[in-house]
Amino acid sequence: MKMTLRWYGSAYDTVTLEQIRQIPGVTGVITTLYSKQPGDLWTREEIRALKDEVEASGLKIEGIESVNVSDAIKTGSPDRDKDIETYIKCLENLGEEDIHLVCYNFMPVFDWTRTELARKRPDGSTVLAYTQEAVDNLDPEKMFDSIAGDMNGTVMPGWEPERMAKVKELFELYKDIDNEKLFENLVYFLKAIMPVCNKYDIKMAIHPDDPAWSVFGLPRIIINKENILRLTHAVDDVHNGVTFCSGSYGTNLNNDLPDMIRSLKGRIHFAHVRNLKFNTPLDFEEAAHLSSDGTFDMYEIIRALYETGFDGPIRPDHGRMIWGEVAMPGYGLYDRALGAAYINGLWEAVEKAETRGF
Ligand code: DNO
Numbered sequence: 001m002k003m004t005l006r007w008y009g010s011a012y013d014t015v016t017l018e019q020i021r022q023i024p025g026v027t028g029v030i031t032t033l034y035s036k037q038p039g040d041l042w043t044r045e046e047i048r049a050l051k052d053e054v055e056a057s058g059l060k061i062e063g064i065e066s067v068n069v070s071d072a073i074k075t076g077s078p079d080r081d082k083d084i085e086t087y088i089k090c091l092e093n094l095g096e097e098d099i100h101l102v103c104y105n106f107m108p109v110f111d112w113t114r115t116e117l118a119r120k121r122p123d124g125s126t127v128l129a130y131t132q133e134a135v136d137n138l139d140p141e142k143m144f145d146s147i148a149g150d151m152n153g154t155v156m157p158g159w160e161p162e163r164m165a166k167v168k169e170l171f172e173l174y175k176d177i178d179n180e181k182l183f184e185n186l187v188y189f190l191k192a193i194m195p196v197c198n199k200y201d202i203k204m205a206i207h208p209d210d211p212a213w214s215v216f217g218l219p220r221i222i223i224n225k226e227n228i229l230r231l232t233h234a235v236d237d238v239h240n241g242v243t244f245c246s247g248s249y250g251t252n253l254n255n256d257l258p259d260m261i262r263s264l265k266g267r268i269h270f271a272h273v274r275n276l277k278f279n280t281p282l283d284f285e286e287a288a289h290l291s292s293d294g295t296f297d298m299y300e301i302i303r304a305l306y307e308t309g310f311d312g313p314i315r316p317d318h319g320r321m322i323w324g325e326v327a328m329p330g331y332g333l334y335d336r337a338l339g340a341a342y343i344n345g346l347w348e349a350v351e352k353a354e355t356r357g358f
Contacts, residue, residue, distance in 0.1 A: 001271070001305070001347060003340055004028040004062045004313045006331065010053065011035075012155060014327040017057035023337045025344040028062035029054055030103070030270075030315055034155075038070035039083045042090040047097045062313035063101030063270055064094065065243075066157070066207070069189065074108060075173050076185040084189060088196045095200025101313065103243045103270055105207040106186045108177065108218045109170045110143070111158020112210035112248070117150035117329040118321065119285050125320040128330050130211055130251070132282035140216040141167050154328035171216075179219045183231070186221070190235040197239035203269040203312075205241050206231070210248035212255065224252065225260045232267050245272035246301055247317050253281050257296060261304035268310055273301065273343055274317035286318050286330065289339035302346040306354065316340045 005020045007013055007029040020026055033042055033050060054061050067090055070083040105111060119129035138146060144164035197204055212223035221227050228242060242264055249255045275294030277287040287294030319335025
């Protein structure tokens with residue numbers, strides 16, 4: 001595996017490439033052209049400039065998170081083919097610049113959803129949290145306003161103010177889309193982009209829906225083993241792969257994470273590793289990465305990745321806000337650096353146990 005950190009680019013991130021490079025074992029970043037809207041073209045020059053900046057710091061771009069998919073593609077509206085054409089061009093340009101991993105999601109309207117961005121834990125740290133009760137009592141149009149005050153002046157992925165200003169229209173776009181239709185549109189998209197992915201060996205890695213169930217009555221499909229296997233079979237090409245995000249699939253306690261990893265052998269191209277602490281099955285908060293701080297057995301997650309031969313980029317995921325840091329919620333330096341060190345430790349332990357036979 002390759003240990004990485006997500007980085008939003010120098011215009012948006014409070015964390016610098018130099019800081020990232022100083023985290024032991026981190027050799028690369030997962031990044032994006034953050035100013036791009038879904039449907040925009042990414043030029044080779046723009047990609048190269050990003051690459052040059054990252055490489056000048058001694059790191060490597062291990063993948064893009066995300067090249068976002070437009071609503072036209074997700075809803076299958078008549079102009080989707082034009083957007084798919086642009087998406088293919090973006091992939092071509094990434095391939096020409098030697099970038100071979102793209103994370104994306106197929107969630108309607110909201111990307112990942114949290115109801116609190118700064119829930120205080122007993123030790124004074126703050127974390128992202130979700131409680132179903134809050135969603136059930138909230139008008140989706142007010143969702144953004146209800147959390148915007150805790151964004152620490154940052155622009156959070158999937159929660160861009162311009163997009164949120166159009167929430168009502170977005171809901172309208174999805175009103176006739178159910179899970180089956182969304183799935184069909186996803187398959188249509190993947191089939192269309194597979195030739196360019198094959199040509200440039202670009203591994204597409206779909207991010208799960210977070211939380212792994214429908215919110216505000218919207219369709220959600222990338223939520224469990226059955227659905228993700230259905231997708232990998234529907235477009236049976238290694239380039240149609242998965243971002244295994246423990247914190248997203250893990251929101252549903254019925255998802256057996258190590259078992260899912262084993263059943264996706266060969267199709268996991270990217271891993272997001274984090275832990276959650278459940279107060280009830282429908283109220284959880286994002287814990288420190290350490291197993292004992294949350295609900296998941298992180299050793300077993302890493303062991304399953306190791307045993308299935310996972311060799312892609314891995315990144316610690318959302319961290320707590322600690323030590324007075326002010327950053328994008330979930331994406332500060334300190335707790336993610338602790339997460340990277342911990343995951344590296346687990347990986348070393350698993351690897352040595354396997355190779356030394358004890
Ligand atoms: C949240 C992230 C997601 C993810 C996208 C992938 O922190 O994991 O926003 O990047 O869903 O497209």
